[in-house]
Each structure stands twice: as C-alpha cells, then as structure tokens.
Amino acid sequence: MxxxxxxxxxxxxxxxxxxxxxxxxxxxxxxxxxxxxxxxxxxxxxxxxxxxxxxxxSEIWIDKTAWRGISVYVDHVDGKIHPVTYELIGKAKELAAKINQPVYAVFLGENISQKAQEILHYGVDKVYICDKKELRGFNIENYATAFENFIEKVKPAVVLVGATPVGRQLAPKIAAHFRTGLTADCTVLDIHENTDLVQIRPAFGGNIMAEILTPNHRPQMATVRYKIMDAPKRSDEISGSVEPLEVNSDKFTSKVEVLSVIKKPREVGIENADVLIVAGRGVKKKEDLKLIRELAEVLNGDFACTRPLVECGWLEPKRQIGLSGRTVRPKLIITCGVSGSVQFVAGMEHSEQIFAINSDSKASIFKIANYAVVGDLYEIIPPLIAKIKQGGSIA
Amino acid sequence: MEILVCIKQVPGSNKVEVDPVTGVLKRNSADAKMNPYDLFALETGLRLREKYGGNLSVLTMGPPQAATIIYEAFAMGADKGALITDRKFGGSDVLATSYTLSQGIRNFGAFDIIICGLQTTDGDTAQVGPEVSEMLGVPCVCNVRAIDKVEDNHIIVDMEMSEDIERLKVPFPCLITVQKDIYEPRLPSYKKQKATANREISRYSLNNMTDKNEKHYGLDGSPTCVQRIFPPISNKIQEKWTDSSENLSQRIYDALKKIKFTA
The missing domain is CATH 3.30.70.20 (Alpha-Beta Plaits)
Structure with missing residues (x-):
C-alpha cells in the first residue's frame, strides 16, 4: 500500500x-x-x-500476472441457483473480455453436478464443482475450505460473490483467509488493463460514492447485490466445461452441525411485500378488484387499497395504506385509480419505484410518482397482465 | 460463560454532501453514538449472561472518545470494557480493522462466545464479524435471528437465509452476528451509570499487541484503497406519460422489465 x-x-x-x-x-x-x-x-x-x-x-509489489481470470461464486441453497449468480456471470464476461481472460464459476454443494450443466448455458469457460456430502446445508467453514481450495488452485484475479445471506458471510471469511481486500455491495465494476478491479460502492448511507481499488493484493474480492447487474441471455447451446475440484474429505473439519433447515414462514401482511398493487376509487365495482389481484399475482406481489375501499367493506382494514392504515415501503408499487391524498401518500412515499395509473392528469399522486401514467386502468391493466404472463415473471 | 460483545461508535447521522465542484465532503458534525445494531448484540449478551451466568465484556476500536460507548454499555449492564486506540490504526479498511480487533481480543481474554451486531450504520459492510472469526480461527454464524439454548459447550442458533432458516449447533469458542430485533434492547440504567462512571477500562495500543509489525495495521495493513469520492448521480425518474392505452400498457411493461420486475 x-x-x-x-x-x-x-x-x-x-x-x-x-x-x-x-x-x-x-x-x-x-x-x-x-x-x-x-x-x-x-x-x-x-x-x-x-x-x-x-x-x-510500498516497494513490494505482487506479481499480478500470476492471477488470471474472473470467477463467480454460484450462490445456491440446496442446488437452487440464486439469479444473482447469472447477473454476476454477465458482469464477469464483460470484465474478462476487456483483459482477455477466462470466466470461471465455482459451485460448491451436495448433489449439484447435474445443476452445473445449467451454468454452461450462460457462457462461462469453466465451472469448478465440489460435490461433497460435507457441503449439505450451508456450513460456512466447510464451504470456506472448498472455496479456499479453488482459489489456491485456480488463482483468479477477481472473485465476485452475490451479496446474499450466504455470500455476505462466506466472502469475508475467504478474504480474511487470504488477507486480501473485499468491497461490499458494489454498484459499478470495471477493470484496468493491469487487472486492477475498479469497485464503486455507496458510502455514508448512499450519500457519497467511493471508488475503491485493491492494488497490491490478489484475489480482488467484491460482493454485489441482486438486481444490480444484468444477466446474459441464456443460450440454447452450452459452452465451456465442468471441472471437478478435488478436496479430500479429511479437509472438512468443521464441528458446526446443521441440525435442520426449514422453510421460512411466509411473512404475510402488506408491509412485507416487495411488490404492491393498490386499488383506489378508480376501481368501480368490488368485482373489478380481481384485476388488481391478478396483476399482483403475475408480479409475485400483494395487493392493497385506499381508505374509501375499506369503508365500503370491499377489503379488510389490514390492506389499507395510509396514516390510518399501514405504512409500506415496497420495492415496487403500482397505484391504480388512486388520487393520492396526503394521508395515503404519507403511507407509501418511500417506496422505491412508484407507478401511478390515473385518468385524471392532475391527480396529486402524480407529484410523487416516478412514472405517472395518465390513462384508464380498465384499458391498461388487462393487456399489461397478458404481456407479463407471456414474458414470464422472474421475481 | 465468558461473553464478548464488539461495539462501535458511529456518526450520529449519515447526512453528508459532496461539493460537486471541489469534491470536498461537507460533513454534518452530528453527535457520535453507539452503532444501533450493536444494541441488539449487547442485549443478546446480557440475556445469555442472565440465563447462564458468567461475564459480559465489551470491546471497541476507535479514537479515545469512543470510550463513551463502553460506559454506555456499562450502564446497560456490561462488566468489563476495553478500547483499542492508536493513531497507527487509523485508515483501516475491513481487513485491517478485523486484524486489529482480533489482536485486541487475544489481549483481552479468552471468550466462549463473541457477539457482533449485523453491520454498522456507517460502513454498512457486515464483513468485520466474519473476518474477525477467521483471524481468530473460530467458527462464525451470521444473521442469527434466535438463540435456542446453550448446552455442553455449544450454542444452538437459528440463522436466517433468503428463504430458509438453518438451525445450527456451534461449539464454543465461536462468533455470531445477530439480527436487529433478536431481542428488544434494554434502556441504560441511571443507577448502573452512576455506579460504573469511574470503572477502569483496558486500553490497547500497538505496543500491547502480540504482533507489533506496523505494516499489518492501519493504512499499511489495508489492501483496499479509496481512489476518489464523488456525489451519487440521482436516478430519480419522474415522467408523465400520456398515450393510447395500448401504448401505455406496453410502456409500463417495458419499464418493469428494465427495472427487473418481470422477465
């Protein structure tokens, strides 16, 4: 340094x-x-x-040419690959093309050999797999052992890990093991010709962006959250190869026992929904709420409403947004026929993406909407549902 | 049971602005406070001590004034405190911080369990806990949402994953990071505050560490380095669309696709 x-x-x-x-x-x-x-x-x-x-x-500089390739950790639980993996592969391919080096995926788990084939549809050069019974469930120490083995053997210049509950604990364990740098939650990644990874991340609660390098350590490690990078298109053809990563069973020395893995109880309630579709007075009849429900369903979300609809008895009070209802902060909210009273807006204005559909171009909801859609919800929503169904939702 | 809780003093507010012309930070000098996530770690430690007995120690690293939060922890019920402070530790990134903490922890004593908050509100990386565990060579479990029990030198905890909850049996010594809301943190007690106001705390500088090589600490010990800082580009979109219903429908679909809510 x-x-x-x-x-x-x-x-x-x-x-x-x-x-x-x-x-x-x-x-x-x-x-x-x-x-x-x-x-x-x-x-x-x-x-x-x-x-x-x-x-x-400092005078001592490492030999950067000894470390080659961009590698991506395949984030999964029980072989179910998290989509952030493909997004990272997309970014890795872009970075690798700039420095003319290969892209690797590293896949650790139990009974995953078959699933590794899927990754070959996304254009990586090699998928290294370690398929061991010791990697059943997520036992961080055993995963770290296998991961370390991969890094020692392959010596990648860059290691990208999804900022999931798994990645956020595994990556620092690995970084500390190799005494190297790790940059959390990068929003932009680029690479210099000398393979120095340019890592940009928000600091101070997002009020400032910082550009970070790891100039004298390898591998360079970064985590990236889901839905930040773009996944490449899945190709029908496969390319690249699957390489077994040999790790002796006696290397897995963790004394941590995975006692059970249970599905998380689905958190119900509109406060916990990532996607919310909201019905307002622009919805004319109770039966028409099925449009709202259906849109929520195709977007894997929940539905909510404004106060008048609760007062009519169309929906339960627990679905009401606003000062006298619930405060919500979903990643996506689509209001349908909602005028946007001060009381309603107070309950949802911190939503990340706000779409508002209203036929009145002067509706006050438009003041806070990211996308103010002036139109008739009855004409807009049915074709929208059809398009989403056709495209297939990913959430 | 010997329990250690790692805590950190953070700025009272994240409100900073960058002057777009000079690139200089305009800092709002709000009061420093204990990292809010650490309150949950402290509460977890206190409950373990109350149920299973033992001592609760707290450790922090920072400028001399960070001692304030150790006394806050005393007012909540902590027994012992240590502050790692040295000019030479300044500018530490995640790795150097974790290394320094691990050295300080070795000085401070032998612990059965080390508890950290999920993350800090200033760095926001959630990486120091697991890195410290690696430096100490003990197992770690992050995102602990509940503690089932302690028995036979093990702790049984529930770790939260994206879609599952894993129940793990972890041998002592180990490190866990706990989620917010694992327990409701107690308020500091005035009586305890009075009683502990003059309690001695341990202070460690580089000279107290087993590894005294300056190159492993602070800036020299930090592999990452900040090249520049700049204000974020606002991506707040505000558009008004007036079009045929058919086109509006298509435009909503395209926008949803772009922000990845539909394929």
Missing part, C-alpha cells in the same frame, strides 16, 4: 492546509501537521497541498 509523508518544511499556511482534508484527519500539533486516525487515504491532500504531502508507495 503506502503512506503519506508530510514535508513540514514546505508547509506555509497550516490552517489552510488542514482544511483540505474532508475527513478532518489533519491536526496542527505545535506548528506541525499531524495526520490522525481519521485519514481515509483519499489523497486529496496530495493533489491540492502544493507539494507538502507526498504519497509513498
């Missing part, structure tokens, strides 16, 4: 120099500038300090 050196003799106006640091990491100690523990090594002071600050790189 390296460190900052302060050329005290060149420092003229200490008070001004100290202001350069956005983190307040510089102090005036008896006329000398000291850099304290708040330093993030952003090197802004090197850029703007007029030669007072110098960044000295």
């Amino acid at each position: 390296g460190k900052l050196i302060v050329h005290q003799e060149k420092a003229q106006n200490i008070a001004e120099l100290i202001k350069i640091c956005p983190f307040g990491a510089m102090e005036n100690k008896n006329g000398k500038i000291e850099i304290n523990s708040a330093c993030r090594l952003c090197k802004l002071c090197v850029k703007r300090g007029g030669g007072v600050f110098e960044f000295v790189e």
